[in-house]
Amino acid sequence: MAVRPADGSAEPHTDAAAVLEFRLLGPVSVTRSGTAVPLPGTKIHTVLAVLLLARGALVADGRLSAALWGDAPPPTSNSQIYTYVSRLRKVLGDAVRISRKGPGYVLDVKGADVDLFSFEQLDRQGRQALKEHRHEEAGRLLGRALGCWSGHALDNVTEHLLQFERPRLEFLRAEALERRIQADLALGRHRSLVPELLSLVARFPMEENLRAHLITALHRSDRQAEAVQVYGEGRRILDEQLGVVPGEQLSRAYLRMLRGEGAGAQRRPLVLLPVRAAAVTGRTAEASRLRSLLLRRPSGPGSRLRAALVTGMPGSGKTALAAEVAHSCARAFPDGVVHADLQDADGAARRPAAVLTEILSALGDPGDAGQASRSDLNDLVRRYRARTANFQLLIVLDDASSDAQLTPLLPASPDTALLVTSRTRLVTVPAVCTVPLEPLGDEDAVALLAETVGAERIHAELPAARDLVRYCAGLPLAVRIAGARLAARPHWPVARLVAQLADPRSRLAALSYGELELTRTLNRALSRLSPATAAVLPWLAAVGPGPFTARLAGDVIGLAEAERALEELVDACLLSSEPGGTALGEERYRFHPLVLLHAGELPRRELPR
Template sequence: MDFRILGPVEARRDGDWIALSGSKVHTVLAAMLLAHGRVVSDSRLGALLWGWDPPVTASAQIYTYMSRLRKLLGDEVEIVRRQPGYILRAPGARIDIVEFERLDRLGRAALRERRYADAQALLTEALGWWRGPALSNVTEFLLEAELPQLEEARMLALENRIEADLALGMHEQVTAELTGLVAEHPVRERLRAQLMTALYRCDRQADALQTYYEGRKVLVEQLGVDPGEALGATYQAVLGGELGLRGAGAARGRSDVPNMLPAAEGEFIGRSAELSLLTARLAAETNRPRRLLVTGMAGVGKTALAVRAAEESSGHFPDGLLFVELCHPDGTPKDAGEVLVRLLRALGETGLDQSPPRALDRDELVRLYRARTSGKRLLVVLDDAVGDLQVAPLLPASPQAAVLITSRARLARVAGADTVALAPLDDDESLAMLVAAAGEERLRDDPDAADDLVAYCGGLPLALAVVGARLAARPSWPASRLADRLADPAERLAELSFGDLDVRRALLPSVRRMAAEGPPALGALAGAGTEPFSARDASVRLAMSEDEAERVLESLVDSALLDLSGLDAQGLPLYRCHELVLLYAASLTPEDPAAVGPVTSARRFPAAHDSATAVG
């Protein structure tokens, strides 16, 4: 059971929302969650529900709300009458305010102990529990009583996280954020002092002084006070040139530290659990090599997640962030020498321009790379790896370094515990992604069309990005126009293309990398629909034994073209194909360039069925 109050008050069981209706029920639940297992008196509940003038039937109405909550929350939650009120017990439940307070406490301790990287990671995770203004669907009386202290706790956590960022030398990254925060909270002196520090370290001394003068004026005019000790001391430090980086964060300010991460594209939506797992593993202090894998089908958002995790973990890697794409745009693997040369140039190796990359000895390049990475705290992001052999020469020599890999395939070099398998986004996240690209008002005006667009994209971020980009480029189009164009399954993949974004082209390398039997097998499964099926079911379509069919299906799973969908009643694996992959499979023919392998192998399978009904 999950409870959330750092945003709208919500309850969730096994990932499904529990329908709580009305501000009064939300208020009662929030009040008991905020009590942290203590009794909430009837008088307290009455004041939070009705203010200073509760009705004469207040006790009876509170009893009704409690009964309704017991019914909705089920046996996992116990609401007990204990004089003079009620108490809520939910053993094993996850409550966002409890998680926030725990991580905030640990983050503050790390900051006091000058473990800045740990503090940054803990406080970032703590702030991640906030989904917007807290308690946004309760009564005004509860909001007035509890919101100020919750907001103050959030602001203190934010200031502490920025303190850790600055200690790690991330002044350039936080300057824009601090500028907005100071504008929003002009009398918070610590934020203003932090902005002055960041500006000074960005060689903007005049702007740092101007920030102080503006703050002094605001404090005098609004509060009638002069700047406090912290802000005054920062002002003096700017004048005296005393705000340079020291200690662990100093390396972040060096101009020779490489940062090859690509710029983020659009708003990062969803994936909070996966992001927390990756950042926690990257933050772990260990002398063993860290190798993390993000896997999933084409277009599911592997690169976006890896880049975001690398950005949020940058403070742990003061010697640099490396990023390389291991495949060309058409999906063919890049030469190892070409990739090593790019990495070595970023690490400061000279003399590599004298010979074409392919003419250099690969063993010598590997030796140089190992020497350059020895003892370094680096994060290396290897994007779109084909397999273990391609990755092996690119692993740094330092045990303090970490490697974050994205691949459509599972890699033997990465343990299952360090593998994050991405599933498609859920409907709410998909809609949020479309709203971020096309605007909320436009989709709100036609909710049916918005729902259709979400359904046609199947939760695939690449497809959603195409739809969002097309809507943004055609502001005069209603959402229903694009939904109508996507409604025909036979035309959907053609419509899911815009500029460099193309779902069909993204799926092509997955098919090309399969063994010869893969494409015809995929084509034969095109009519299976999106419901889970077993190897026995597939053996009929593939005209082969169940064992042979399972081997073929597992190869499709390894190519990220099939998903494992659980077990059947006999404990045997069930498989499921994404609807857009089905549409692609239905279009495969022996003449298709993706359908590698001899045509004779395709003849051993029945012709692909028309999947329009199954998918559309």
């Protein structure tokens, strides 16, 4: 991202548009668009480091003097500091601003990249994820945080600055490393951790926490004799070097190993699910049905896989309901709950091999580096089914696109349950285990709106709220978007948004807020249609909301083409069908109002004759 001057004016020189990157977690350095900026001498590096560490606060001349010369500054210290700052201004250019304010200086690097700030943000996010037992995410975030380091912090500044700042920064690094190791241990990655922990303990022999983690990893890898040796060595070093006995964490890890505690249980994965959604209002019956299907115990060795499928049109709340049900059932699956998204961000179906590799890693079987690209699908399926054999797992597969994608992901053990969401009915899951999500009724939709906006505000404008949810046509995503817009504008009357939704020409545009956008969700669904059906969909919109028959649609696009397209749209949950009510018993079709609006806005290409 380009850095702009603090006053917001356009950059007068090309330097101001270049990307500056500052490094403190290693040798102090600066790069501009990937090219090193020369900084002559230790003193210049020190001044830059002190200004960066101040995070935009005023740095007094005395603070700079202490960092440069300690307790013995030269008589010309102020003029030398002025010279160093001038040199910094010259080499950094207009991309940053160093201002003289009162008795000191302020460095403004807004928009530039500072490795310390990136590390702290990632570490903070990883710490929160670890606290919430989101171990996979925690390990990933903390690994990225540690990747911000390129050596020992402040490696080329004066000894005076090092004395004050390096211990604190290195302590933060050590804490992040320990948290990342905790996340990996929780995910059952003890075997791959042993070499790293052996190296760390050799480098830092008096770090008790690292030694405790090594004992735990060795114990879970069935290497108890080595774990005893590691503890004995640690006790001897602590006694000889410090005259102390092992602390609580090291002693506790050793005792757990002696008692045989945790070796099996810790190999099991923990709950790895998306954040629990707050709003699944109006789905009580569906949630109860899903829990009943998933919690049904296997009746014997010949029992079939417990599976449940949630279907519904785009935006119907399938993912939110699945997450809610999985969280509520998690305790019934002592070996864990694992989630995988079967679609990429652009809506393309993920390859089963990539999904299997992700699940195996979550189950503590990451394989060799690069194995995902070398392993064939049959080998991954074999490893997956062997890994899940006799485990009591719940596997959540979100947004399956086809039976071909889902079949390799079916576990073999009846002790494992499967929860799948999809926009289409899949024959892999029996029809009796399929739970369709219909649009919400008006009262449930108003209740969902109240959860987002606030009950008092909605009840005060209940007629307008009812009008609003009718324009959303019972689609939970549309109601959530409308609620988010109102929540972000507490001064708006509900009627103001209702007026925007009342006009069909502006309704879809109004149903967009931040990352939530109804049109984008619908486009992702349309991208999975065959080219022929996608081409005729705008023409079908001319038939109207329905109910209508394939014969009526055939008057617009031809009967054979209409029958094929209508069935594909029903399978994709973009069209609903109902039993025939005509004299000929023909099936009748209906468009959801918002799908119809979107289809009507698509460009019409000339149909082949």
